[in-house]
Amino acid sequence: MSIEKIVEQALQDGYLTPAMETEVGRICDTTSELSIEEYMALDRLMGALLNGEVVAVPRKQFINVMEELVLAEAITQVAEIEARGDRVLDVGDIAAYALNRLPPLYATTEEGAKYQRQRAKAELKDLINQHVSAGLARNLDRPDLGCDHTPLNKSTKNDVLEQISSLLQDYQSRT
Incomplete structure (x- = not known):
């Protein structure tokens, strides 16, 4: 799913789920450069999160x-x-x-x-x-094959607000 679609869904539902947050983070981490549309969508999401229009669902309530x-x-x-x-x-x-x-x-x-x-x-x-x-x-x-496995939750930037803010600051410095 694209960043634009995730943001649109979050704005429509009023919630940013942990799965949506993870997907935005994955896209941001794996893409070398985001498009202007993606930055604009992230800006909309950041504004919606800050003004309460969209609520980030906590990762674990149980x-x-x-x-x-x-x-x-x-x-x-x-x-x-x-x-x-x-x-x-x-x-x-x-x-x-x-x-x-x-x-x-x-x-x-x-x-x-x-x-x-x-x-x-x-x-x-x-x-x-x-x-x-x-x-x-x-x-x-099991035989010890000596191969490395990628553990879950390896990402160091878990907070979507921090990621979006960083991306927007980066974009702002380029323009």
Whole structure:
């Protein structure tokens, strides 16, 4: 989707979603030079965001408690393996493997998160350990090919307002 279409959609809906923000950032990061139309669209978006005509939807208004429980277990199990050998394991891959096999436990409040943690520790502890162990075994079975993988969220400019402001300042200095 183009910057112009994203801006038009945001103006129509009154919201800039995280997916829209990410796409604008991706376009800005991968394009060597934006067109005048793209700069004008970004200027419209910046104005709409600043005057409240468009609201940026927060990235996360909820958490998946299962993520923190699985990550803690994965770190514990990986630390034990790495302490005994020379192999470095990918905690993220192991946690993702387990999370794909476990039920999500979403919460929108601290009280809800506390409840989900207690519930998971009482009812799902063995299942969490089992799936983390399976992810660990799978990770150990893979050959180490030495290739680099590009992790998610590598971008350093996450704030769309900062990106747009920077682009507009750059454009202004060129004219």
